[in-house]
Amino acid sequence: MKKGLLFVSFLIILSLVLSGCGGAGGGADTIRVGLVAELTGDIPAVGASCKNAAEMAVAEINDAGGLDIGGKKYKVELFIEDNAGKADQSASAAQKLITQQNVVAIIGPNASRYAIPASEIAESSKVVLISPWSTNPKTTLDAKTDASKKYVFRAAFIDPFQGRVIARFALDNLKATRAAVLYDVASDYNKGIAEFFKATFEGSGGTVVAFETYTTGDKDFTAQLTKIKDTNPDVVFLPNYYSEVPLQIQQAKRLGITVPFLGSDSWGSAELITLCGTDCESYYFSTHYAADNATPVAKGFIDAYTAKYGNTPDDVAALTYDSFGLLWQALKAAGKIDRQAVRDALAKIPNFEGVTGTMQFAEGSGDPIKSAVILQIVNGKFVFFANANP
Amino acid sequence: MIYILQQSLNALQLGSIYALIALGYTMVYGILTMINFAHGDLFMVGAFFGFMAALAFKLPFIPTLLISMIGVGLLGVAIERVAYKPLRQAPRVSAIITALGVGIFLENLTLVFYPYPQSVPQLLQNITWTIGGVTVSSLQIIIILMSLGLMVLLDFIVRRTMVGMAMRAVSWDKTIVPLMGVPVNLVISITFAIGTSLGGAAGVMYSQAFPVIDPYMGIMIGWKAFISAVVGGIGNIRGAMIGGFILGGVEIMVAAFLPSTYRDFVAFTLLLVLLIFRPYGILGQPRPQKV
Incomplete structure (x- = not known):
């Protein structure tokens, strides 16, 4: 009995030591990326679109042999956590991804009421978090000082x-x-x-x-x-x-x-x-975007998504895909898989052309400058009606 | 004036749903002095049974309602047999914890089959009339009348039939009554069947009025119905009905005349005040504790 206990504690210590070895955000040849999505709870359709787009974005990189960073190809490993449509579970999912899965960055959660608690964890742990869909200003602002958070970004307008x-x-x-x-x-x-x-x-x-x-x-x-x-x-x-x-x-x-x-x-x-x-x-x-009024970049995404999942991607899918696009570009610019370097590169991205339009982050802020569209519901479809520029 | 009438109609509709669900709480409490916290989730299951029946058999409203009531009633009896009966001699707290567990089980079981909110097909033709500026929909009328009808029927069963007499007897004393030849287990099962099937009926009607259903829909409304039962005097059937209409009325009227943000705050404060002055509820009687 005592021996067994000793053995178990030995295993625990060993696993702690080993997991500490990896260094922030990756083993030898992989980029570890976390995803927190609303897979169950009150808005599961949002979580499903987010997960689909995330898996597609990662598969594209891996099918091409990996992401080229500093002359070396790295495969991407995606860790998906469900926040069950709960604020506390969003925070604990982010915590788990950061401390246990040792990810380099987190994408999600989507709804502001989940993105805000998760962003607090990311900010205090100094890990990049990109929320695809959260539009509430508080997601990227510090609750006490109202200054911009340093590690929290988003792909959506506010x-x-x-x-x-x-x-x-x-x-x-x-x-x-x-x-x-x-x-x-x-x-x-x-x-x-x-x-x-x-x-x-x-x-x-x-x-x-x-x-x-x-x-x-x-x-x-x-x-x-x-x-x-x-x-x-x-x-x-x-x-x-x-x-x-x-x-x-x-x-x-x-x-x-x-x-x-x-x-x-x-x-x-x-x-x-x-x-x-x-x-x-x-x-x-x-x-955020109109599927029927798409730019060439958006067209490519819409076709690939439709072919893979059989339905037109909604805005969550498009924004999730753009969040990953931003992350890939930041990783390339950083030249290494390092949490701090990714953060610095992301803040300085000059002009990212995504599915939901071109965007760049306002000076010292995690909010992108981009335009919006107005859609109308016609015969059960979302139809482009007008553009609205920032 | 028109505004008040319109809001009163809204209050009647909400109140009749609360009252129907509150009956389930109060009946189970009356007979077992136990609060069946899974009742709100049985209401949700009722809505889903109705939804499945409507999709699978394409039946009109009344048969769908009956299927759901029977399904939920059987489920209620099964839950009582499996989860609550073994705990009948255990402390009350154990039974309440078990009931909460059953509720969470039902939510997650439904979640396995229907992770997305579902849209319920319209089974009742909805016609709206405008009478003197007040908009009345046939759906509202049917829900209010059906609920009242079920309540009157229940009141009749409990007060005028042998089964009802047996229920009241078991509720009075569980030690002596079996010696008189009353089959206690059967009576408890019947009570569960009736109480939960009313919850199922409420679920079907609610999902006709508010046709988007999800596995968590029973939680909040279950709490509110429980509060209705307490306000009316838990264990008392007429009390549960009155409590349901009071809570529905207070909620709607607070939202109607004050900023709607205060709705739950004011509604529940009023109910607390009421309980200070009548701690056993409006129709509840204090039961002397035998030492």
């Missing part, structure tokens, strides 16, 4: 920009002067974008007549929607996730609200159409 784009669209294209907003007050993303929309809309002469909230998981919105109907808006803005938007629109229609609905990039999942049926027809939302 909510102040998106809120401005939608507010301008409502004012200019839809000629709306009275807007109502219903948003999830328990989620960083929804709350942030609702407030930025309100600020721009009111700043440009419109009135926000109703600013109503609910909490994640609610399904009955009739009280808030009745209140919204009573204020007689020209347009209703729903910056909420694709799993909740269909319920909100269906209930609103049942209560007799007939004005157009507007959304944000959280609408951009094919699941929205599945859950909505025809109820979401003709409404608009802002997002």
Whole structure:
């Protein structure tokens, strides 16, 4: 019994020593990259797209023999962690990837409410984290000082920009002067974008007549929607996730609200159409790219993705692919597999041409400068409507 | 005025769902003095049974509702036999922990089959009328009437039939009543079957009103129904119904007249205050503890 215990402790010590040997971010010939995605929980379609795109990005490198860094080819090893749609599990998944899997960088999580806790871990451990889809400003900002985090980047534009784009669209294209907003007050993303929309809309002469909230998981919105109907808006803005938007629109229609609905990039999942049926027809939302108005780079990605998985990539897939693209370029520029060197190279990327447009990081910030698009839902498809530049 | 009427209708719809689920909590508590925390998840399973039946057999609303009620009722009986019966003599805490475990088991089992939120096919034709400015949908009316109908039926069973008399007897005393020839295990099984099948019915109706279902949908609504049962006086069937309508009404009216962010905060504070003045709930009676 005692001998067995001794043997086990010996094994534990040995494994600790061995894992310490690898050095940050890689064994001899591999680049270890971590992925934290929402594979289960309330937005699993996001996690699935993210994982698909990640596996595709890694397979492309490995099929080509590896990534060329400083004249040597390195294979990429991907470690996927599920955050189960929970904030605490996002942080622990990031911690696990950093300390146990010893990754050079982490991609994900996607939703801001998971990306923010994970980014705190990455920042304090000095490991690069690129969130593909998180648009809340807080992801890349230090909670205490409001200064930019040094190790946290993203591939998406941020909510102040998106809120401005939608507010301008409502004012200019839809000629709306009275807007109502219903948003999830328990989620960083929804709350942030609702407030930025309100600020721009009111700043440009419109009135926000109703600013109503609910909490994640609610399904009955009739009280808030009745209140919204009573204020007689020209347009209703729903910056909420694709799993909740269909319920909100269906209930609103049942209560007799007939004005157009507007959304944000959280609408951009094919699941929205599945859950909505025809109820979401003709409404608009802002997002990262339009699959039907693609640049040559985007076209290549869309074709490869469609061939591999049988459906058009959504914005999460495109942004995940771009996050990996940014990481490959940073690794090449760094010339070595080192956490600090990758971070420095990533911050200085001059002009990255990705699927979702060209981007570069603003001086000293993890937020890219890039443009947005407005899509319309036509016959159950997302159709390009307009461009919005930064 | 129109606004208040409209919101009252919303409150009736939400309240009738809460009341139906609260009945399951209160019936099980009445007979076993145990809180079946898996009940919210049985409600979720009910919604999924309805969803599967609607997809597989393409049946109209009533047969789908019955299939789901029977399925959930059988599941409730099985859960009681497998998980709760062996613990009947154990401390109450063990049974409550087991119930929480069963709930988590049901969530994750459903997650295996349906990891994505599902869209439920519309089984009831939805017509909306505008009566004097108030928008009424046929769905709302059907849900409210069906819930009330089920509650009246249950009240009748418990108060006027032999089975109901046996239930009340078992609830009163589990030591003496078996000596009088009442089959306690059978009565407990019937109670579970009725209580959980009402949860299943609520699940189907809820998924018609709010047609996006997911494995976690039962958690929050389960808590709220449990609170309804406590407010009404847990163990008391009419109390559970009243509690459900009170909670639904308070929630909707708070959201209607105050910023909706305060909804849960104000609603639950009011309920706490109510419990300070009536600690056994509105219709609950303090049970003297025999030492």
